[in-house]
Amino acid sequence: MGQEGGGTSGRGWCVAGRLAQADEKTAPSEAHLGALRLWLQLGMADSAQAQKLVYLVTGGCGFLGEHVVRMLLQQEPRLRELRIFDLHLGPWLEELKTGPVQVTAIQGDVTQAHEVAAAVAGAHVVIHTAGLVDVFGRASPETIHEVNVQGTQNVIEACVQAGTQFLVYTSSMEVVGPNIKGHPFYRGNEDTPYEAIHRHPYPCSKALAERLVLEANGRKLEEARAEGNVAWMHVLVARELEQRAALMGGQVYFCYDKSPYKSYEDFNMEFLGPCGLRLVGTRPLLPYWLLVFLAALNALLQWLLRPLLLYAPLLNPYTLAVANTTFTVSTNKAQRHFGYEPLFSWEDSRTRTIRWVQAMEGSVQ
Numbered sequence: 001m002g003q004e005g006g007g008t009s010g011r012g013w014c015v016a017g018r019l020a021q022a023d024e025k026t027a028p029s030e031a032h033l034g035a036l037r038l039w040l041q042l043g044m045a046d047s048a049q050a051q052k053l054v055y056l057v058t059g060g061c062g063f064l065g066e067h068v069v070r071m072l073l074q075q076e077p078r079l080r081e082l083r084i085f086d087l088h089l090g091p092w093l094e095e096l097k098t099g100p101v102q103v104t105a106i107q108g109d110v111t112q113a114h115e116v117a118a119a120v121a122g123a124h125v126v127i128h129t130a131g132l133v134d135v136f137g138r139a140s141p142e143t144i145h146e147v148n149v150q151g152t153q154n155v156i157e158a159c160v161q162a163g164t165q166f167l168v169y170t171s172s173m174e175v176v177g178p179n180i181k182g183h184p185f186y187r188g189n190e191d192t193p194y195e196a197i198h199r200h201p202y203p204c205s206k207a208l209a210e211r212l213v214l215e216a217n218g219r220k221l222e223e224a225r226a227e228g229n230v231a232w233m234h235v236l237v238a239r240e241l242e243q244r245a246a247l248m249g250g251q252v253y254f255c256y257d258k259s260p261y262k263s264y265e266d267f268n269m270e271f272l273g274p275c276g277l278r279l280v281g282t283r284p285l286l287p288y289w290l291l292v293f294l295a296a297l298n299a300l301l302q303w304l305l306r307p308l309l310l311y312a313p314l315l316n317p318y319t320l321a322v323a324n325t326t327f328t329v330s331t332n333k334a335q336r337h338f339g340y341e342p343l344f345s346w347e348d349s350r351t352r353t354i355r356w357v358q359a360m361e362g363s364v365q
Helices: 049-051 063-075 114-120 141-162 203-218 229-239 262-273 287-304 317-323 333-338 344-365
Strands: 005-008 009-018 037-042 053-058 079-084 102-107 125-128 166-170 185-186 252-256 261-263 327-329
Touching: 005 317, 037 262, 049 317, 053 063, 053 114, 063 229, 079 114, 114 141, 125 141, 125 229, 141 166, 141 203, 166 229, 229 252, 229 333, 252 333, 262 344, 287 317
Parallel strands: 009 037, 053 079, 053 125, 079 102, 125 166, 185 327
Antiparallel strands: 005 261, 009 252, 037 166
């Protein structure tokens, strides 16, 4: 496979915007979108609020969300209350409630506007990580759109109505690519041109959600008043918004680290090899044309069988394009603009991940 995995990409990026105060006239900015991204809505918080902040993390019990929650508790000294909003609350939340920060667990659904509005009310910063990730077809296109697009719209509306001026939105690398034509993206940066063409429901939904956030940039407030290194960038960006609004407003930032440039297979073997997994040979077992045929056949079978049963194969035209397209980044923009440096080195990240895989393997057995 030709995919170049890892590299300096932490599989994410950020885009900064600004919510206007009621008497401002600020036009929405336009920016090229893509990758796993964070969209930031910036505003001016008064000094009293800045000292004792209330954060809300949607999807706070998900894989990334849990890392963001724990990182906030470790790295944000101004935190007074941390609200964790998720459809399914994890039992690990109880251990967080014994510390100095008030931790509030809220069970709710981002597709329900009234539940989102209640959770957002009074929050100074919202980090929106909730979303439905599905590239195999387990969920219907309608469900993916409802969670990722309508859910994001509900969060934006709640922020506008409540006067919450800081919003960090987590997207996906699939928004920028790889596209269906298999065009490579070789060590590009935030300004590298790339033709983003989406047909799969998941990247389509994330692209639409990002557009909603950009269109909300500069929107006037209503009278009522709106994983490791990736998690670290969420926290650092949210922390730096107020002081660097002029510089960060309207900017795009990749989340990156110093992991090596390797194919998906070789990159994954960095973690799976120490756990006893070995690749069979050094060349693909099947020719590419046959993989294309099988992926198309799977897509046809999925469409034919959908009314009767769930058929969600790992191989489909979209996952084949992702695995077979070179897609890496090389940039230091986040470091130059707000001092981002990976909190975890490649060696530390690799060791921690191997331990996690081994622990998961042991729990299954």
